[in-house]
Amino acid sequence: MYHEPLYRPPAEANSLILQITLGCSYNKCSFCSMYETKEFKIKDIKKVYKEIDTLSIYQDTRRVFLADGDALSCDTLFLVEVLKYLKKSFPKLQRVASYASPYNLLEKTQEELNLLRVHGLSLVYYGIESGNHELLKYINKPMKPSRMIEGLNKATKANMKISATVILGLGGKNLSKQHIEDSAKLVNECEHINYLSTLQLGVSHTKEDTFFKRFEDKNQDFVFCSDKDMLEEQKRFISLINPKKPIIFRSNHASNALPLKGTLSKDRDELLEVLDEAMEDNSMLRPKFLRGF
Ligand code: SF4
Structure with a gap:
C-alpha cells in the first residue's frame, strides 16, 4: 500500500501513516533529496477511502500522519473529506498531522485553515530551514521571512500547533552568523511556534552538485561546518530565542x-x-555512523 520512500517526523513514530499524496509538489529545495525519485501526485479519494478501510483494523489509533511531503497542497475540500472519513473510521482519533511547506500555508486562506482545524488537522510540521532571505535563495526555497511568519501566524490563528525546524550548518561557515541570527529573529517574531527543532545539514551525493552550484553562482564558497561549528550555532541560536510564548525545543532528529x-x-x-x-x-x-552520514 505504501509507496517508498516514506518519511515521517520523529514525533510521528507511533502514528498511523496515511499516504494521501506521493512526493512533494515543490520538490526543488537544493538540499532535499527526500522525494527526488517521486513525481508529485494526489491520490484519488476513493483510493484513500479504501486505504483507510484497510488500516481501520487498527481501531486504537489515536494519531494519524498524512504523508508525503506536503499533503496540505491538496484541495481543502478533498482534505476535509479525508479528515471526516478518518474521524468516522477511528473513534479514538485525537490528532491528525501533516507536513506543511511555506507555500501551502500561504496558499490556503484563513477560512480554509480554520475549516481544516475544525475537522481535526491539529498539527503541522514546517521547515523554516533558515530565516535568512539570501540563504533561502541559495537553497532554492526563495521565500521572504516575513511571508513565512505570515503563513505560520495563519496556522496559529487557526488554532493549529506548529512544529518547526531550522537546519544547522545550512549556510556553511561563511553565512553562519546571518543564518543563525535571522533564524532566531524569525522564530521570535512568530505568534507561537509550539515545537522547535534543529537538525544538522547533510547533503546526499545525488544533490551535492546542485547544492554547491547555487552557492558558486553567487560567488559564495560553501565551507561545511563541523559538528563543533554546528554546536556553536546551536548555542547561539538557543541564546537568541526569546519567544512570545514558551516553545518546546528538541534536537532529536537522526542527524x-x-x-x-x-x-x-x-x-x-x-x-x-x-x-x-x-x-x-x-x-x-x-558518532557519525549512527547518524546516517
Ligand atoms: S518543500 Fe520540503 S519536501 Fe519539498 S523539496 Fe523542499 S524541503 Fe523537500
Missing part, C-alpha cells in the same frame, strides 16, 4: 550529534550548559 530537550526560554541556561560540556567532551556526541 543531530547531541540530542537536547527543554522549554525555551525557561531552560535556556541548562541547555547552554549541556552544549558547553559537549563541546569540551566529544564522547557526549553521537
Whole structure:
C-alpha cells in the first residue's frame, strides 16, 4: 500500500501513516533529496477511502500522519473529506498531522485553515530551514521571512500547533552568523511556534552538485561546518530565542550529534550548559555512523 520512500517526523513514530499524496509538489529545495525519485501526485479519494478501510483494523489509533511531503497542497475540500472519513473510521482519533511547506500555508486562506482545524488537522510540521532571505535563495526555497511568519501566524490563528525546524550548518561557515541570527529573529517574531527543532545539514551525493552550484553562482564558497561549528550555532541560536510564548525545543532528529530537550526560554541556561560540556567532551556526541552520514 505504501509507496517508498516514506518519511515521517520523529514525533510521528507511533502514528498511523496515511499516504494521501506521493512526493512533494515543490520538490526543488537544493538540499532535499527526500522525494527526488517521486513525481508529485494526489491520490484519488476513493483510493484513500479504501486505504483507510484497510488500516481501520487498527481501531486504537489515536494519531494519524498524512504523508508525503506536503499533503496540505491538496484541495481543502478533498482534505476535509479525508479528515471526516478518518474521524468516522477511528473513534479514538485525537490528532491528525501533516507536513506543511511555506507555500501551502500561504496558499490556503484563513477560512480554509480554520475549516481544516475544525475537522481535526491539529498539527503541522514546517521547515523554516533558515530565516535568512539570501540563504533561502541559495537553497532554492526563495521565500521572504516575513511571508513565512505570515503563513505560520495563519496556522496559529487557526488554532493549529506548529512544529518547526531550522537546519544547522545550512549556510556553511561563511553565512553562519546571518543564518543563525535571522533564524532566531524569525522564530521570535512568530505568534507561537509550539515545537522547535534543529537538525544538522547533510547533503546526499545525488544533490551535492546542485547544492554547491547555487552557492558558486553567487560567488559564495560553501565551507561545511563541523559538528563543533554546528554546536556553536546551536548555542547561539538557543541564546537568541526569546519567544512570545514558551516553545518546546528538541534536537532529536537522526542527524543531530547531541540530542537536547527543554522549554525555551525557561531552560535556556541548562541547555547552554549541556552544549558547553559537549563541546569540551566529544564522547557526549553521537558518532557519525549512527547518524546516517
Ligand atoms: S518543500 Fe520540503 S519536501 Fe519539498 S523539496 Fe523542499 S524541503 Fe523537500
